[in-house]
Amino acid sequence: MGKIAITVEQQIKKLKHRGMEMDWGDEKAKEILLDIGYYRLGFYWNPFEIDKDHNFEKGTKFSNVAKLYYLDTDLKHILSKAINRIEINFKTQLIYYASIKYNKNPTWFADKKIVSSNYVDKFPNYYTSKFKSDNKPIKKHHAKYPNDIYAPAWKTLEFLTFGSVITLYKSLHNKELKETISNQYNIKSIKVFENFLLTILFIRNICAHSDLLFDSNTPKEIRTTPIIKFNNNNRHCLDSSIKVILYFLKQISNSRHDLINNEIKDTFKRLKDNSFIKKIIVDKIGYDIEMV
Known part of the structure; x- marks a missing residue:
């Protein structure tokens, strides 16, 4: 303007x-x-x-511009629902398996023997006075136990951002523990697992901040793996990120996977006969619209 x-x-x-x-x-x-x-x-x-x-x-046509906007918005809403389910599930796996392994240390996330020094040193930046006052269970914990520096992992990690929890996972020293968690999603390679998590986080941040989704490309190439087949081997486009999200969702719930997958298909299907937007769906998003 x-x-x-x-x-x-x-x-x-x-x-x-x-x-x-x-x-x-x-x-x-x-x-x-x-x-x-x-x-x-x-x-x-x-x-x-x-x-x-x-x-x-x-x-x-102005109508096509509006339809592209609504397509982008609809996809954000659909993917946000899926990512929210994945985020909660991932937090649960991390909290459960790490807390069981270190059951005598409820604040294992702040122990340099368990987590990298860099993460532990920066943790007070997450666990601020505002963090404690904004989250009722944390606030109640410190009112009851005023001498505790942190609340236990099963309370604290629930209120950390998805990005912070992914960083915590990456910062774990114990490779066996990391593999135990990645195996819950039938992923053997820790590097692939971390790459997939960061891909999901990338899309999550776009959806949360109302950024442009249809034209998004992951800054890091999505790792190759036999468990996911990417269209034309394009491992940066939105469709490849969607495939990662759907893969994770399937490991959590078949019914949720099918519901989200069908919502995505229906969203694209409505525009299948629009040549202008179809070209964007195929060329920019990387989605095989002929399959719907």
Whole structure:
């Protein structure tokens, strides 16, 4: 929109001048622009631009821009549900197996004999006064046991972020313990397991912060493994990340896996006959839409 704010009527005029068809009518376009915002929606008409002046490919319709936005939003909602299930399950496995192994040390996560010094030294950055006051079980624990530095793992880890818990897993010294946890997901290689967790975290953060999902590529290549077949061996695209998420979900619950997988298929299927968006689904997301 440049450095000067313009009215929604001017926004529509500008889009028309650049070659966009207002096929839903100006009033519907105005409603959508006031709902989503010109700047945010711009990320979704970017794939239709053909030059540095931001002119649009011939046949670019406002409806397709909106449909791409809704596709992205729907996928975020679906994947967020799946990742939430995975996050809770992973926390449970880590808490259970580590706490059983170190059953005489309820705060094993802060023991340098068990976890890397770097993680232990940084843990007070997570376990702040705000952390204690914001989470009732932690607050109640310290009210009852004022001399405890930390609450036990089964309380503390429940309130850590997914990223913090993944870092804790990576920081464990005991390889056998790490393998025990990865084996709960039928993954033998710790490196593959950690790579998959970081892939899920990457998508989780996009969904949580309303970033662009359809055009996302993992910063690190997803590791090859016989348990997942990636389309065209593209191990950065969103479809490959979705396959990792679905794999984890299947290890946790077949019914949940099937439900989420069907929701994803139905979301893409609705746009199968739209040539503009189909191209984005195939080329950018990497999804084999002919399979739905």
